[in-house]
Amino acid sequence: MKRTAIAPASAYAQSQVMPAPVAVSVELRDPDVVGSLLRELTLADPGLVLLFASHAEKLAALSVKLAAKLPEGCQIVGCSSAGEIGPMGYSSGTVTALGFPRGSFRVGVTVLRNQEHIPVSEWMHQLRDFRSKFNADETRSVFGLLLADGMARHEDVLVATLEATMPGLPVIGGSAADGLRFGRTIQVVNGIEHPGSALFLLIETDFEAAEVSFAHFSATAKRAVVTAADPQNRTILELNAEPAAEEYARLSGISLQSLTPPEFARHPLILRTGRRNHIRAIRGVTAEGGLELMSSIEVGTILRLGRVEDMTQGFADAMGALARPPLMVLGFDCILRRLALERAGMKDEMSEIFARFHVAGFNTYGEQHNGMHVNQTFVGMAFLPRHEA
Known part of the structure; x- marks a missing residue:
């Protein structure tokens, strides 16, 4: 007990x-x-x-x-x-x-x-x-x-x-x-x-x-544009006019087969609004190769790959x-x-x-x-x- x-x-x-x-x-x-x-x-x-x-x-x-x-x-x-x-x-x-x-x-x-x-x-x-x-x-x-x-x-x-x-x-x-x-x-x-x-x-x-x-992240210089999305379901269909999961894996330097929640947690996508960075966390990969997010997303959004800073x-x-x-x-x-x-x-x-x-x-x-x-x-x-x- x-x-x-x-x-x-x-x-x-x-x-x-x-x-x-x-x-x-x-x-x-x-x-x-x-x-x-x-x-x-x-x-x-x-x-x-x-x-x-x-x-x-x-x-x-x-x-x-x-x-x-x-x-x-x-x-x-x-x-x-x-x-x-x-x-x-x-x-x-x-x-x-x-x-x-x-x-x-x-x-x-x-x-x-x-x-x-x-x-x-x-x-x-x-x-x-x-x-x-x-x-x-x-x-x-x-x-x-x-x-x-x-x-x-x-x-x-x-x-x-x-x-x-x-x-x-x-x-x-x-x-x-x-x-x-x-x-x-x-x-x-x-x-x-x-x-x-x-x-x-x-x-x-x-x-x-x-x-x-x-938040324990800062933005890297690696950028991607959302070129196709399903906003209602918070899903990125394409990044940089490529299938979203494939392009994310390339930017992150990890294999497509290794895309799991712990890897999403280490390599977040970051949206810059004003002077603030806001994480657009990835929940999973769809059957069609899209990226399902935990926050809203729109076509034309510019995202940066994040890097981990000191967490504690x-x-x-x-x-x-x-x-x-x-x-x-x-x-x-x-x-x-x-x-x-x-x-x-x-x-x-x-x-x-x-x-x-x-x-x-x-x-x-x-x-x-x-x-x-x-x-x-x-x-x-x-x-x-x-x-x-």
Whole structure:
């Protein structure tokens, strides 16, 4: 049986004026999963619990059982994952729960249905009404959290809709996953499954909330133009007027037969927008020799081949640059980053860094940040003690 919690967060919850969030990971084979989760979650007196597990079928039942034991009015929101980030770093075969104390957090939840069909006008009306009724206290930190269906393939439009509807609001999030099976994902609110939907939360807190983003790639001089594509299915058909997979293999210097997720993770395609590089991660090779992506793509897009930079020290430096040590970092980390770390033998090193900075969350099929849907990136929200003047 495995049961762990972020001890420093629990300690802060007992010693600080503002109760701090807690996180706990429990192996799904634990015969008393709910009891093991509750022993840590109840320390926070939560108004919100986030649940992440790669076994989607367990989520709804777990949330119902937790709701029966947690304080009345506690929102329990979750989604399926491609792996979890718990108090000891990367984990698998677990359920990871984050408890946000009602004494220092306030939350609202809305379900954006039919993500696959992108009903943008309907979403906009719903989001405006939702924000108006939430009536955020602008003296506190306020941000949005998006848990999208990673198989609906329309996170780009969804994030752009949020940006247009709520300009200036920091929004982070992750695309719900299904391990490495790329099948059906699940989103859950208070025991009710919402397949094919995106969950959007408005969260208000007394803590200082600081956005974190890190990608471990830089662009090389090798460029390719998308000369044919299937945008609806996020598939590149041709690069440089050649079959996409063949041209990608040539640019990467690897054989066509060796194109696997670990190789995609080492050699990403990069889109330059303004001064930012955005990863266009490859999910797989189609039967016709195309490249299926995890983000949108259009004909005429210029892409560069990426090269790996330091995956661990760079992340530790980014976290160390925060104004103060975080009590918790709610984190969303692309599954392809995890695969790259595993291939490089650096998974344990990254797990130690996650534990040091109290990162908790899940591995995704894509990340949402700054009005963009990105891949092979870590995005998060760090909760910092307020600076004492």
